[in-house]
Structure formats: C-alpha cells, structure tokens
Amino acid sequence: MRLKSWLRLVVLGLLLIALTACGTSDNEENNNTSTGENTGEKVLNFINGDTIPSMDPSMVTDEYGFQFIGSTMEGLYRLDENAEPVEGIAINHEVSEDGLTYTFELREDAKWSNGDPVTANDFVYAWRRAVAPDTGSEYGPYMMGGVIKNADAVNAGDVPIEELGVSAEDDYTLVVELENATPYFETLTTFGTFMPLNQNFVEEQGDKFATSTETLLFNGPFTLENWTSTANEWDLVKNEEYWDADTVQVDRINHVVIKDATTQVRLYEQGEIDRAGISSDLVDQYLSHEDYRVTPDTGVAFIKMNQTSNEALANTNIRAALSRAFDKQALVDEILNNGSIVANGLVPADFVPMPDSGEDFRDVSGDLVTYDVEEAQKYWEKGLEELGVDSIELELLGDDSENAKISNEYIANQLSSNLPGLSVKLKNVPFEQRLSLDSNMDYELEISLWGPDYLDPNTFMDLWVTDGGNNMMGYSNTEYDSLIEEAGKELATDNVARYENFLEAEKILFEDAAIAPIYQKAMAQLVSPRVQGVFVNPFGATYEYKWASVGSEE
Structure with missing residues (x-):
C-alpha cells in the first residue's frame, strides 16, 4: 500500500477516535484538575501518558517512574536549568587525586516527609539495596556496575554487601569508592537509582513499600498524593519538610492519565489542563497557535x-x-x-x-x-x-x-x-x-x-x-x-x-x-503561559518542577 493511501486510512481512523473522545464525560476523564482559584493555591494541571508502574527507586526502569521520583526525591545533587549539578542533599564534595574516592558533605537540614533527618546511612542503605541480588533490581546493577567499587561482585553474590564502595563516615559525611575513574559520576548522582532511602521505613513497609502514597517517604520538593500503582490520577503537593521549600512556588500539580491526544487538546482548549501533547494530525491546525511549542x-x-x-x-x-x-x-x-x-x-x-x-x-x-x-x-x-x-x-x-x-x-x-x-x-x-x-x-x-x-x-x-x-x-x-x-x-x-x-x-x-x-x-505541545520555570532535562526525569511557578494567563 502506498504511503498516501495508508495516510488516508490513518486520518479516517483519527476522525473516528475524535468522535469517540468527544462523547466521553469530562468528569470521568479529569475530575481532579482543580485550578486552585477558589482556594488561593497555585496549581498546575498536567496529563501523564500512562500509569506509574513503580515508585521504588531500586526497581524503576521507565520514564514515568523516574519523572515522579525526580519530583518527590532528591539525591546528592540536582540538575539545574543548564543540566549542571547543583546542591541537593550534598553541599560539596572532594575527589581524590586518582579520581576513585568521592567524599560528600551532606546538609544537616534535610528531612524526610515524616520528619526524620536525611543522613549518609540513607544513601548507604539505598545503594546497597539497589545491587543486592535478592532485590532483583535491573537498574541497580546496570547503573552501579563497573562504577561503584565491588557493585558487580556484590550483585553476583561473590562478596558481602558491606564491601560495596559506599560508607557513612558519620551522619553527614558520605564516602564513595569507585571501581574506575568515572568522568560523569557527579551527574549520575542526580539519577533516580541513586536516591536515598529511609531504612527503618522501608523495612517496616516490607512488600508494600512504594505501592501507594501511604507506603512512601519523600525528601524532595514535592510529595506524591492520592497515588497507587494502578491510579489514573494523582497529585504532586509541595513538601513543606523540604530543605529548600521557600524556592518551591507551586502548591500542587495535578496529573491525570489520558492517552488520546485529541482529548488532551480538547481539555486544553477548555482550560482544564495546562499542557497537552499534539498528535501529528493536529500539528498543522495548531502550528500558529501562540501556545504551540516544539521541545527537542x-x-x-x-x-x-x-x-x-x-x-x-x-x-x-x-x-x-x-x-x-x-x-x-x-x-x-x-x-x-x-x-x-x-x-x-x-x-x-x-x-x-x-x-x-x-x-x-x-x-x-x-x-x-x-x-x-x-x-x-x-x-x-x-x-x-x-x-x-x-x-x-x-x-x-x-x-x-x-x-x-x-x-x-x-x-x-x-x-x-x-x-x-x-x-x-x-x-x-x-x-x-x-x-x-x-x-x-x-x-x-x-x-x-x-x-x-x-x-x-x-x-x-x-x-x-x-x-x-x-x-x-x-x-x-x-x-x-x-x-x-x-x-x-x-x-x-x-x-x-x-x-x-x-x-x-x-x-x-x-x-x-x-x-x-x-x-x-521531540515534543509538540500546547503549553499555557501559566506554566513558568519548568525545564526539560537532557537525561533522567523529563521535567524539572522545583523552580516552577504559576504565571498570568494574559
């Protein structure tokens, strides 16, 4: 079948999809996209392409999991607008002359959402858990193997987990030994697999850990509310326990799963959401729209x-x-x-x-x-x-x-x-x-x-x-x-x-x-002028919301 003939069938299919989408109840699709106008809250409303399969940093392998781990948790460093690592839980570090030993000084004002302090042991526990063979992590061995000293040997069961090259010199000093000098190691520490974990909390939750809001702790700019592993709607809510909470200007970011681009655009036009993906058949229609954006x-x-x-x-x-x-x-x-x-x-x-x-x-x-x-x-x-x-x-x-x-x-x-x-x-x-x-x-x-x-x-x-x-x-x-x-x-x-x-x-x-x-x-989207200070990362979590704000629609 020639390309033009095939495209005619595609367009016909899209028209049928659009007619079906228009018959769906707004309440069923988006009953959680409060604008915040009546509460004084600063609220953004976004679409997610699918459910979040997991929020366990040791187990996540997909873009959605890493997106919301990136929004709700913080590692040693965080990427800024220029994709440069800036202060996270670490305020600085020293590197040995041979490039194999990193000593991180951690901040003493970082807390988990239950009020516990974030300590060096939280990183030791999390990184060990990520490569422990019993955990069954894909990304732990992948990200740490050949980088963190003995990660491969620990994962293979050849050496005790205590020999992994990460240790707590004290509560706020973390020492990391590398298998080989790694030019990109500092940027690695911003990635979801390297997030800390509160050992007592994780072990108390057992198999239920990271399966719902109630079985998660957060140390990042936002908490994740109203979430389960099968949820089609959830919210990012400003974390008042976050060490840099004064920087976070958005109170809530509502999310709802909608896979159909036609429905997304309709909701955007109705003012129900602040960002919508544009499918190919709609691009020409919205190419000159003042809110149209293409993000490489x-x-x-x-x-x-x-x-x-x-x-x-x-x-x-x-x-x-x-x-x-x-x-x-x-x-x-x-x-x-x-x-x-x-x-x-x-x-x-x-x-x-x-x-x-x-x-x-x-x-x-x-x-x-x-x-x-x-x-x-x-x-x-x-x-x-x-x-x-x-x-x-x-x-x-x-x-x-x-x-x-x-x-x-x-x-x-x-x-x-x-x-x-x-x-x-x-x-x-x-x-x-x-x-x-x-x-x-x-x-x-x-x-x-x-x-x-x-x-x-x-x-x-x-x-x-x-x-x-x-x-x-x-x-x-x-x-x-x-x-x-x-x-x-x-x-x-x-x-x-x-x-x-x-x-x-x-x-x-x-x-x-x-x-x-x-x-x-690349992403073709309609993005409301209300969405300010959100930038796209070149790796890791797609969007960074820490510096987001809600602007005027005018």
Whole structure:
C-alpha cells in the first residue's frame, strides 16, 4: 500500500477516535484538575501518558517512574536549568587525586516527609539495596556496575554487601569508592537509582513499600498524593519538610492519565489542563497557535530485534534488511509531525560534543543505517536463501497510545510492503506490560525508546554489552564488549580515547544490524503561559518542577 493511501486510512481512523473522545464525560476523564482559584493555591494541571508502574527507586526502569521520583526525591545533587549539578542533599564534595574516592558533605537540614533527618546511612542503605541480588533490581546493577567499587561482585553474590564502595563516615559525611575513574559520576548522582532511602521505613513497609502514597517517604520538593500503582490520577503537593521549600512556588500539580491526544487538546482548549501533547494530525491546525511549542529531546526510538525468539532474527542479513526497509523521513514528517528527526545511528544529535574538536558526536559518527529499499531487498534475499525459506512471519510489539499505534502500524506496513514474503503482526499493549514483556524477552520485534541516564555516550553504548541488564535481545559481540569495557576502565581518564572507542563500537553495532534506529524524539505541545520555570532535562526525569511557578494567563 502506498504511503498516501495508508495516510488516508490513518486520518479516517483519527476522525473516528475524535468522535469517540468527544462523547466521553469530562468528569470521568479529569475530575481532579482543580485550578486552585477558589482556594488561593497555585496549581498546575498536567496529563501523564500512562500509569506509574513503580515508585521504588531500586526497581524503576521507565520514564514515568523516574519523572515522579525526580519530583518527590532528591539525591546528592540536582540538575539545574543548564543540566549542571547543583546542591541537593550534598553541599560539596572532594575527589581524590586518582579520581576513585568521592567524599560528600551532606546538609544537616534535610528531612524526610515524616520528619526524620536525611543522613549518609540513607544513601548507604539505598545503594546497597539497589545491587543486592535478592532485590532483583535491573537498574541497580546496570547503573552501579563497573562504577561503584565491588557493585558487580556484590550483585553476583561473590562478596558481602558491606564491601560495596559506599560508607557513612558519620551522619553527614558520605564516602564513595569507585571501581574506575568515572568522568560523569557527579551527574549520575542526580539519577533516580541513586536516591536515598529511609531504612527503618522501608523495612517496616516490607512488600508494600512504594505501592501507594501511604507506603512512601519523600525528601524532595514535592510529595506524591492520592497515588497507587494502578491510579489514573494523582497529585504532586509541595513538601513543606523540604530543605529548600521557600524556592518551591507551586502548591500542587495535578496529573491525570489520558492517552488520546485529541482529548488532551480538547481539555486544553477548555482550560482544564495546562499542557497537552499534539498528535501529528493536529500539528498543522495548531502550528500558529501562540501556545504551540516544539521541545527537542535526546530520547531515541529504535526497533529491538530479539535474536533468541525467532530463527529469522538470528540472521544478520534479515536484521539488516529490516533496519533499511521503512521510510523514516516520511514517518517523522507525515506521521509524527512533531519536530522529531530521523535517527540513522544510536547516540542522539546535540547530546555530547567530541572532547577534542567540540564537534557533535552524531555528526562525527555519521549516518550508519539509512532507508534504502533496494539495499534492504538485497539483504532480505540473502537472508531468505540462508534460512532456506521464502516467507517469514514476525510480531511487532509496541505501546497502545494513540500516536504509538499509528506509528507502529505505519512501520509494520512499510516492512511488509518493502520486503516480499514478510508478514508483520502488531501487538499493541499498555506501557507497563511492554516493559514486562521486554524484561522477559517475550517478543520478536519491539519498538522501544531510550532516554539517556547521564551526559555521556556510554549511557547508550553500554546498553548492548553481552548479557547487559537492558540488552534483552540476545545480542553479543566480543569486540563491542571489549571496546565498551576499555572505555570504562583503561581509558576512563582519557576522554579523547574513550570517545574514539564509542565511535568504533557504534559502527560495529550497526554492522551487526543489532537494532534499527527510527527517530530522535521531540515534543509538540500546547503549553499555557501559566506554566513558568519548568525545564526539560537532557537525561533522567523529563521535567524539572522545583523552580516552577504559576504565571498570568494574559
């Protein structure tokens, strides 16, 4: 089916969705978006794309969990408007000459929401818990392995947890020993996995910890109210116990889950919400609207190809064909239509500069895999011949939001149309279910998106090491592994050499056709002038609300 014909069907589908959405009760969709006008409160009303799967810092792996952990908790440092670490629970630190030991001085006026002081032991307990094998954390071993001394050995059960390189010299002095010098370690401490935990409270809650508002403690700018793990509505409420509460100008930020962009825009036009995502079919209509905003993002979408799930996907030529067989430019221009750009590599554009020249990493690495039907079909024919078949059936897993379903259908259609003998079946599921299927490697093809966890190429490149916690697709290349390991060890203090390793490793990744990059994300939104002082982080929590304020609508 040609692109224009396919788009006509998409537009018809969107009209039907819009008619359905308009028949939904406002009370059912958004009965918690109080403006605060009658109470004197300063209130903002936002949409969330789905429920929050978990609020346990040791267990969170998704953007929503990290967003609300970032809003309600605080680690050693916090990112400011320029993505620079500023004072959090730590007020300063010293680094040893060899770069392996960090000594943090903690503030003495930080409290948990129950009034307990935040101490160095809270960090020791939380970091140990994140890598303890019994915890079952994905991100603990992933983020701390090869960084915090003995993290890998502790997680493997080879050494006692007390040998993890984190200790409390006293209540307000935290000492961290690193496995290797880590140039980006200071920014790591702002990330959700590194948040402190109140040991007594966590252990009192047991299995119920972090399953509801009542089983959580907070030490950040806001508390999370009216939340359970299945809630479709919840609130961020100013935390009066926060050490810097005077800086926090917003009293409440209401959230409600709405996946349908048409409904979001309708609620925005009615003044019920202060920020709405714009789907592709609505962009042209709102392009000249005074509240229209396009915010570039550093998240990259790609197709994961599970090499253990289907014999065809274990074939390099089949994977190479799939990665070249869909028109990414048409996808970003006509389907997404929100400022997203084509991705022809993994590390995003405008993310990190080369340490020697200052050139953007993406520009230096170049386009590593592009849309090319003729080339795709050559790889496809080779792969079919090697497999001894003339047809292949694959299942494509993706999210079930409105925009995701349209994009997924487009990609499935392109693959089936451009690769003779290929049949692609769609499986659209809720966000949390997709994460579970990914973790269990229960998929064949999956549309995934990775947002960076810290300001370094390693946050993307480390994903694909053999048996890595986020690999989950059976990819393995010993040369790739060696380059990433060397970058984190022998070359840890030589940024120029580290980046050369990353450039070489990225090329290997696409020579192996391990993944198929799709686009680098951007957000097209309507944002009310009431929303002031909110900025977008390049990694970690998407939005920072500590410095937010409520402005005039005029």
